[in-house]
Amino acid sequence: xxxxxxxxMKSSVIESLRKNRKNYLENFKNSExxxxxxxxxxxxxxxxxxxxxxxxxxxxxxxxxxxxxxxxNLYDSVKELPGYILAEKGFWExxxxxV
Numbered sequence: 001x002x003x004x005x006x007x008x009m010k011s012s013v014i015e016s017l018r019k020n021r022k023n024y025l026e027n028f029k030n031s032e033x034x035x036x037x038x039x040x041x042x043x044x045x046x047x048x049x050x051x052x053x054x055x056x057x058x059x060x061x062x063x064x065x066x067x068x069x070x071x072x073n074l075y076d077s078v079k080e081l082p083g084y085i086l087a088e089k090g091f092w093e094x095x096x097x098x099v
Contacts, residue, residue: 003054006091007047007094008049008094009091014089058070
């Protein structure tokens with residue numbers, strides 16, 4: 001497990017991705033990390049918050065039991081964050097690239 005500062009993807013980046021999703025579809029399908037986002041939008045795509053979380057080790061599987069356990073582990077790592085962070089779409093967009 002690794003501890004990271006909570007980061008929220010900037011709303012301008014989210015909006016651009018949403019409006020131009022067809023243009024970025026191949027990047028989403030074929031990329032294993034967020035490097036392509038930094039190439040398209042620059043290095044400064046996240047706003048860092050003052051909170052830290054521990055990212056759990058997740059096991060990617062088609063098994064329902066494993067996916068349920070992944071969700072429990074992820075919940076345990078973010079449950080102490082304030083609601084306004086958890087409600088941010090940008091938070092969940094950034095989490096996708098850290099797990």
